[in-house]
Amino acid sequence: MTTHASAVPATPLFVIEYPQDGTATVDGTPVHVPEGTQARHAAIDEVRFTASLLDRPVRAIDIDPDGTHYPLLVDPDGTLTFLAEPHPDPEPDDEAPDDQAHAPTFGEDAAATDDDEFDGQRADPDGHLTHEHDPYETPDPPETAPPPTGRPPSTTPARPGRARRRATRSLPRVTPAAIGLAIAAAVTVAAVLAWPDDEPADPGPGTTSRAETAAFTSPAGWQRTSAWTRSIAPPGAGRPSVAALGNVLAVLTPDRRVALLDPRDGRIEEAGEPLPAGHLALHATGDPTAPVLVAETRDGLVVWPRHGGPRPWSPPDTVALAPGARVSYAGALPLVTGPDGSAAALRGGVLAPVRVPPGTVAMAADATHVLAGRAVGPWELLGFDGTTRGVAPVPPHPGARMLRVAGGGHGSVAVVWSGPRDDTETLAVHDSSSGRVLAHADAPAGSLSNTWIRSDDGPLAALGPVVVDLAEGRASVTPGAVARSVAGDRVYGTREGHPVALTVRGALTMPDHTAVPWAVNTGRALLLTGNEDRTVLHAVEPAP
Numbered sequence: 001m002t003t004h005a006s007a008v009p010a011t012p013l014f015v016i017e018y019p020q021d022g023t024a025t026v027d028g029t030p031v032h033v034p035e036g037t038q039a040r041h042a043a044i045d046e047v048r049f050t051a052s053l054l055d056r057p058v059r060a061i062d063i064d065p066d067g068t069h070y071p072l073l074v075d076p077d078g079t080l081t082f083l084a085e086p087h088p089d090p091e092p093d094d095e096a097p098d099d100q101a102h103a104p105t106f107g108e109d110a111a112a113t114d115d116d117e118f119d120g121q122r123a124d125p126d127g128h129l130t131h132e133h134d135p136y137e138t139p140d141p142p143e144t145a146p147p148p149t150g151r152p153p154s155t156t157p158a159r160p161g162r163a164r165r166r167a168t169r170s171l172p173r174v175t176p177a178a179i180g181l182a183i184a185a186a187v188t189v190a191a192v193l194a195w196p197d198d199e200p201a202d203p204g205p206g207t208t209s210r211a212e213t214a215a216f217t218s219p220a221g222w223q224r225t226s227a228w229t230r231s232i233a234p235p236g237a238g239r240p241s242v243a244a245l246g247n248v249l250a251v252l253t254p255d256r257r258v259a260l261l262d263p264r265d266g267r268i269e270e271a272g273e274p275l276p277a278g279h280l281a282l283h284a285t286g287d288p289t290a291p292v293l294v295a296e297t298r299d300g301l302v303v304w305p306r307h308g309g310p311r312p313w314s315p316p317d318t319v320a321l322a323p324g325a326r327v328s329y330a331g332a333l334p335l336v337t338g339p340d341g342s343a344a345a346l347r348g349g350v351l352a353p354v355r356v357p358p359g360t361v362a363m364a365a366d367a368t369h370v371l372a373g374r375a376v377g378p379w380e381l382l383g384f385d386g387t388t389r390g391v392a393p394v395p396p397h398p399g400a401r402m403l404r405v406a407g408g409g410h411g412s413v414a415v416v417w418s419g420p421r422d423d424t425e426t427l428a429v430h431d432s433s434s435g436r437v438l439a440h441a442d443a444p445a446g447s448l449s450n451t452w453i454r455s456d457d458g459p460l461a462a463l464g465p466v467v468v469d470l471a472e473g474r475a476s477v478t479p480g481a482v483a484r485s486v487a488g489d490r491v492y493g494t495r496e497g498h499p500v501a502l503t504v505r506g507a508l509t510m511p512d513h514t515a516v517p518w519a520v521n522t523g524r525a526l527l528l529t530g531n532e533d534r535t536v537l538h539a540v541e542p543a544p
Helices: 039-054 163-167
Strands: 013-017 058-063 069-074 080-082 222-232 242-245 248-252 258-261 268-271 281-285 292-296 300-304 317-320 326-328 335-337 343-347 350-354 361-365 369-373 379-383 388-391 402-409 412-418 424-431 437-444 460-463 466-469 474-477 481-487 490-495 498-503 506-509 517-521 524-530 535-542
Touching: 013 039, 039 058, 039 069, 222 248, 222 524, 242 281, 242 517, 242 524, 248 281, 317 350, 335 361, 343 361, 343 369, 361 402, 369 402, 412 460, 424 466, 437 466, 460 481, 460 490, 466 498, 481 498, 481 517
Parallel strands: 013 058, 437 474
Antiparallel strands: 058 069, 069 080, 222 535, 242 248, 248 258, 258 268, 281 292, 292 300, 300 317, 326 335, 335 343, 343 350, 361 369, 369 379, 379 388, 402 412, 412 424, 424 437, 460 466, 466 474, 481 490, 490 498, 498 506, 517 524, 524 535
16 A cells, blocks of 8 residues: 555654664564564564554654664555655654653543553544555555665565465455454445435434335345334444444434434434534443443543443443544453553443553453453463463464464454465464464465454354354354354355355355344344445344
């Protein structure tokens, strides 16, 4: 991909050095260099891993052993852009005092801490940057900033021989920044639904929608007639406008209110005040038996107490986010990361910070710890009590080399390893506490470059053509398939451009224009249809 330097924030800025032959450091921290890998490739992979989680390019300075400085941009796919000018100094507004420089988030409801790194930041976040591109695309450096003669900073990946295979893939690559996040609604509609004329623009408690024949092709196993329909706000890319809270559904109404629905008939039982304009998203997080509802807004997070108490709702808590902070939901708790790599998890409506060791990136937050990983190498469990424990994964077969960490959360870590043959790679899912292999499968080389997806409340997970059932400890491969989302007991994706439903037992081809379930709740499939202006939520019964 091509990146304009002026669009990349001044921070973070990584410094790559080579203190001795065969070694490298990033910001003074030694880099793990796997056997057979060049030190420069390993260092670039570490920086690329951070860029992937930030979902945007980051700045770096590659300092040759002779002292020559080369300013670079490192994209999430590993592409390097050589700059003709030095990196800009951070603007005064971008450079916080020393006791605030590492604070990704803070609000009046944030947890008190003795760590000065999380003291006093209150600000609005900036927007999210998303990209799609071929992995490890290799650009030519600009003529105004040539690499050093005889030893250029390489734009090839850390694993020689894989760039060419990956560059010829015809399928688009989803960036790893969405680690662990299932697509909220992958829907191709056969026709735009007629908007329900009898549904008010501002529905109040007690209103419902009529059952009607669905104007879409249902997935196999589900009826074509909706039990009920409800107009909701259109979801953004990867930003859901509906969240399942056990026996209650939360939706964003077209006028940006958070409303609770009875999943039996779609009746609105409670509706809050309109949220601020801008990008909005709903997430159910925490313990599935008592989930917490989080609305992600332009200004931060709006958090409602654990659902299940008496109505009406208690007033929500508000947690402000610092500029550049991003929120991920790969684990059981929302994880907030700052542009400098700092991290805090949302626990009980407040932010609990953890100290992220140099050289690692926070990936997911669970009930007791934050999972921090590297592009290649062991991972660490960061306890909220300040403890840190490293975990080395067990190879899935003798002689296997780690190629990349694909994702983690919910007690597991997905790792791509070298395969038993040169034309294969192995996906292994490891227990995050012990490193042992829970399930693994061999896939064609270059097919495991997509996003790791995992069900929040079930055992299914997937990466590219591999579907994993962690309850059974099994994994299977459907050649040519690319997993996109998980709903109920199936993984949904595409194969040769056509929709398919996948399990560890095989694949079921679906008709084109099939509406993909967003989730399965109380025995019904929840489908989204419509367009960027109008979206309808359908509850569909199983086929007899």
